[in-house]
Amino acid sequence: MGPVVRRPVAWIVAVLLFGEALGIAALNWFLGVVVDRQEMSLAGLDPHMMSVSSKIGGIAFGLYFALCGLVALLVALRDGPGGLRRVLLISAAVVHGLLGAFTWGLVGWPAFLFMVLVLGLIVLVLMTYDRPAEPADAAPQDGAGGDGSPVTSPPAPTTP
Secondary structure: OOHHHHHHHHHHHHHHHHHHHHHHHHHHHHHHHHHHHHOOOOOOOOHHHHHHHHHHHHHHHHHHHHHHHHHHHHHHHHOOOOOHHHHHHHHHHHHHHHHHHHHHHHOOHHHHHHHHHHHHHHHHHHHHOOOOOOOOOOOOOOOEOOOOOEOOOOOOOOOO
């Protein structure tokens, strides 16, 4: 797949991850406010602590998705992930796989399809940038090795 498709897919992934970052942070913040105003308690836990935990979790998860969106943006601009950027995109793919599994049962199939779509796009970004121009073990067409010496077959094993 050429750069004509690679970069737009990376841009789409970046936009989706930035949108998810805002959505996750806003949803958790809202849930924290609801818990605080309703003074809800789960098994005797402090409602204020649950509210603060929800807000902190939402901010942390939102920042994680924003960082992954920034990585996808850098991939789109620099034409390729490397090192830590690749690890962050792989972790985002794993998180979307897990979120997809959870959303199927908790939210429904439209949310599941969205998570699978984002997962597929992240994997597409990772796979399209992973292909070398030519295989590393391929010999040049003129029969010479990489150092200019002729390519010979390895010696046959001897049997006693």
